[in-house]
Amino acid sequence: MTEDLSEDLSQKLRQLRDAGLAPPVLDSIKRRMRKLERPVNLMEVCGTHTVAISRAGLRQILPPGLRLLSGPGCPVCVTDQQDIDTVIELAKEPGMVLTTFGDMMRVPGSDSALQSEKAAGRDIRVVYSPLDALKVARDLPDRTVMFYAVGFETTVPMVAATLEMAEKQGLSNFWVFSVHKTIPAALEALIHMEGARIDGFILPGHVSTIIGANAYKPVLQGKVPAMVTGFEPLDILRAVDLLLAQLVEGRAEVEIEYTRAVTEEGNPTAQQLMAEFFEPSDPRWRGLGIIPGSGLMLRERHFRHDACRRYDLAAVRSRLPAPNKLMAACSCGEVLKGALLPGDCKLFGRACTPAQPVGPCMVSSEGACAAYYMYERHRQQGG
Ligand code: SF4
Numbered sequence: 001m002t003e004d005l006s007e008d009l010s011q012k013l014r015q016l017r018d019a020g021l022a023p024p025v026l027d028s029i030k031r032r033m034r035k036l037e038r039p040v041n042l043m044e045v046c047g048t049h050t051v052a053i054s055r056a057g058l059r060q061i062l063p064p065g066l067r068l069l070s071g072p073g074c075p076v077c078v079t080d081q082q083d084i085d086t087v088i089e090l091a092k093e094p095g096m097v098l099t100t101f102g103d104m105m106r107v108p109g110s111d112s113a114l115q116s117e118k119a120a121g122r123d124i125r126v127v128y129s130p131l132d133a134l135k136v137a138r139d140l141p142d143r144t145v146m147f148y149a150v151g152f153e154t155t156v157p158m159v160a161a162t163l164e165m166a167e168k169q170g171l172s173n174f175w176v177f178s179v180h181k182t183i184p185a186a187l188e189a190l191i192h193m194e195g196a197r198i199d200g201f202i203l204p205g206h207v208s209t210i211i212g213a214n215a216y217k218p219v220l221q222g223k224v225p226a227m228v229t230g231f232e233p234l235d236i237l238r239a240v241d242l243l244l245a246q247l248v249e250g251r252a253e254v255e256i257e258y259t260r261a262v263t264e265e266g267n268p269t270a271q272q273l274m275a276e277f278f279e280p281s282d283p284r285w286r287g288l289g290i291i292p293g294s295g296l297m298l299r300e301r302h303f304r305h306d307a308c309r310r311y312d313l314a315a316v317r318s319r320l321p322a323p324n325k326l327m328a329a330c331s332c333g334e335v336l337k338g339a340l341l342p343g344d345c346k347l348f349g350r351a352c353t354p355a356q357p358v359g360p361c362m363v364s365s366e367g368a369c370a371a372y373y374m375y376e377r378h379r380q381q382g383g
Pocket of ligand 1: 353357
């Protein structure tokens with residue numbers, strides 16, 4: 001396994017070297033770090049970036065003092081424990097067919113998980129898109145089919161389009177339990193968080209294709225340097241270099257490195273579809289607490305499809321179990337804030353592994369703990 005990982009790392013570095021691209025960017029990064037003469041913490045807020053950074057071994061080639069922290073960019077990981085427990089409880093409702101993405105099946109609840117409930121006979125189905133869930137609702141008109149909707153702005157337009165289709169087809173047995181979250185408000189919360197040590201943000205590529213770079217400006221412009229970037233190792237290195245340039249020049253702007261996919265305005269059609277079905281809510285994020293305006297709930301006019309309005313959630317929540325001892329020791333919250341690296345958690349690689357995860361950051365392939373476990377646990381940190 002270690003040899004495979006070393007080979008993977010050297011292969012990536014070889015590719016960059018062969019393209020004649022990595023050394024100039026790395027040299028520039030080193031020069032700027034020498035000018036800054038202080039430690040710098042950059043945070044990525046996208047699970048795909050988290051995996052790309054770990055897989056390519058970028059931390060190991062950066063100069064000392066430059067740290068890449070993983071933030072709340074994995075939608076599975078930021079889902080609050082109470083929401084996970086609530087959905088597990090709702091899966092027990094008579095006549096319920098619960099549908100969700102595969103990653104959510106293994107996320108531990110306080111005393112169960114969806115996959116355990118499925119094994120116990122609950123009707124819980126993995127779907128690859130909300131349209132699959134809609135098909136289940138069409139096939140089973142006498143059952144309630146609930147889609148457990150997790151994800152950021154990348155996923156929401158697809159869910160909104162499915163709701164539009166459900167309305168057109170009169171499928172009132174298709175319900176959505178929305179724990180959707182939005183990225184800009186989370187960034188604002190992070191920079192105001194006590195002990196925050198973030199000198200710049202590497203902004204998500206996929207989310208930004210939908211919301212556009214302008215969506216970040218009200219919260220970041222003039223406060224923290226930020227760069228929208230793509231997913232190739234070279235994209236990420238260039239974003240790091242450009243963020244350091246802003247720091248050297250004393251600027252704090254939202255810029256786009258990923259110009260081949262992202263614009264200032266984003267995708268207005270997707271934004272309109274989202275706005276038709278969803279409005280801002282005040283959800284609880286794992287590790288970050290309640291962040292006003294950072295979630296998306298169904299608009300009241302679509303209440304027929306809103307599981308959160310159709311159930312008495314206060315009553316459901318009153319019977320939720322307390323987290324077990326092991327789960328209480330999980331540091332996912334601190335990892336998501338960038339306060340700890342996954343390896344700093346005392347359960348990492350011992351009680352908590354991808355085969356037996358304790359927290360969601362070890363479940364999702366885009367979770368920071370899973371990415372570190374897969375690619376970085378045998379490597380030395382460069383910074
Ligand atoms: S290693 Fe496991 S227990 Fe520790 S923070 Fe990560 S997911 Fe939670």
